Amino acid sequence: MNAFSFPPPPPCPEAEVLRGEVRDFLNTALADRRPVEKAEFWTGMDAAFSRAMGQRGWIGMTWPKAHGGHGRTSLERYVVLEEMLAAGAPVALHWIADRQSGPLILRVGTDEQKKILPRIAAGEAFFCIGMSEPDVGSDLASVRTRAAKVQGGYLVNGTKVWTSFAHLSHYMILFCRTGSAEDRPGNQPADRHGGVSQFLVDLHNTPGITIRPIMALTGEHHFNEVVFADAFLPEGALLGREGDGWNQVTSELAFERSGPERFLSSFTLLVELVRTLGPEPSDAGAIAIGRLTGHIMTLRRLSRSVAGMLQNGENPALQAALVKDLGAMVEQEIPEIARQLVDAEPDARSTQDFAAVLAHTMMHAPSFSLRGGAREILRGIIARGLGLR
Known part of the structure; x- marks a missing residue:
């Protein structure tokens, strides 16, 4: 049996100094928010608040300064996160970009794609994640949205659902198929994890994309259905290596x-x-x-x-x-x-x-x-x- 452990995090005294700064900021910024509004932090959308966080260097905190980041530790970032969430701050607009899209671009993106990072760190570029699909849900290995290779790029067809904040986002990280497992050298047909890739999609400047609201039972609009109908993505939209999307x-x-x-x-x-x-x-x-x-x-x-x-x-x-x-x-x-x-x-x-x-x-x-x-x-x-x- 293989066990996995949770090693203690390294000491970080700077994080506790930062905690006091964050609390002082939140005491002022959230002074007028009712408790029920604070309960909505997951879906709280406030572009001015996101920009204020960016101005204080609290987005993209661990990224290199050359890409708009601040070279701080993951534990310092953690302090900012838990203080924001415990206080009920409206973090929804910049949340996904700061948490996962930015780090992914930083790790596997091209130099051209990394030019987006300073805008994320400034709280001015918002992202959504194109993962879930109808009848697929959390089983990402079953995605059917496909990006077919054509001259100069890819033609994308398929549907994504439960896409949070797609209607307010500038970009999407799209997870889709670029080939079947049997088409990929070294992959067996039973390997459902083969032949999938990720793309950086400009939602505002890509024809063939339709975003439709999915209303929650509460009457809120934060989920969306995103339909790709012959949407052309240039070769430069490929994020990382083709076929390495699962990893x-x-x-x-x-x-x-x-x-x-x-x-x-x-x-x-x-x-x-x-x-x-x-x-x-x-x-x-x-x-x-x-x-x-x-x-x-x-x-x-x-x-x-x-x-x-x-x-x-x-x-x-x-x-x-x-x-x-x-x-x-x-x-x-x-x-x-x-x-x-x-x-x-x-x-x-x-x-x-x-x-x-x-x-x-x-x-x-x-x-x-x-x-x-x-x-x-x-x-x-x-x-x-x-x-x-």
């Missing part, structure tokens, strides 16, 4: 699955629960708060470990999958526990903060175990890493 995307998912967003999605509700229970909660309330706090502290330790591994240039895909799976379980547990402890009906229009935050969290909680990889997919990755399959 690239699995490395990218280590950034997506391991951060504090994987256990802090319900944090605003936990804060409101503690406030509602007061300084002298019932025995049941004290036990529940203690247990949830213990879970979050443990997840934070695991997540910080992954940040340290990323800083060391490792690819902690297995550790990230475990953090994401365990984190989603805790995130979904918090609203259920809150309902049992407080006699209040969830009501998104309520003037009572607890009831409004409870309603928002309950409506979104089912998605916590889907986004970033469904639970079944993650557990398959973990089982394979442990040598169980």
Whole structure:
């Protein structure tokens, strides 16, 4: 059996100095936001806030200064992330570009593609991820969108769904097929991971792309269906090597699955629960708060470990999958526990903060175990890493 570990992150005193700076900024920037607005950090869209973060050097923090970054450590970046999420800051617009698209371009992009990085770091270029497809979901090896080689580039046909913020994004990182497994030298037909590639797609200047809204049950618009109909991508849009998309995307998912967003999605509700229970909660309330706090502290330790591994240039895909799976379980547990402890009906229009935050969290909680990889997919990755399959 192969075991994988979570080594302790290296010490980083600069990160704790930075924490104070971030808290001071947030105390002012979020002073007028209600708790229910803070609960929406995943979907909170505020271009001015993103630019303000860029001006302070809090986007692209670990990137080289030559590409608009600031040469800081992964642990310093982690501090900014967890403070932003715990405070309920509206990070949605720059979130994906900072978390995974920028690092991917930095690692495998061409010099021309890397010219986008300073705009990301400034909080002025927003990205979406073209991964999921109809009837595919988290099984990325089953993608059917295809980029066929033509003179001067590729012709793309297919559909992506659940594409967050595509309607507000400047670019998409597209994951699609560029050939079948049997067409690729050295690949066996049974290898579903062969013949897939990634592309950097300019959504504003590429004919043949249609973006349609997918409305959430809450009435929110952050998901989209993106249809490619003979959309031409020049050769320079290929990101990394053709056919190496699977290796690239699995490395990218280590950034997506391991951060504090994987256990802090319900944090605003936990804060409101503690406030509602007061300084002298019932025995049941004290036990529940203690247990949830213990879970979050443990997840934070695991997540910080992954940040340290990323800083060391490792690819902690297995550790990230475990953090994401365990984190989603805790995130979904918090609203259920809150309902049992407080006699209040969830009501998104309520003037009572607890009831409004409870309603928002309950409506979104089912998605916590889907986004970033469904639970079944993650557990398959973990089982394979442990040598169980």
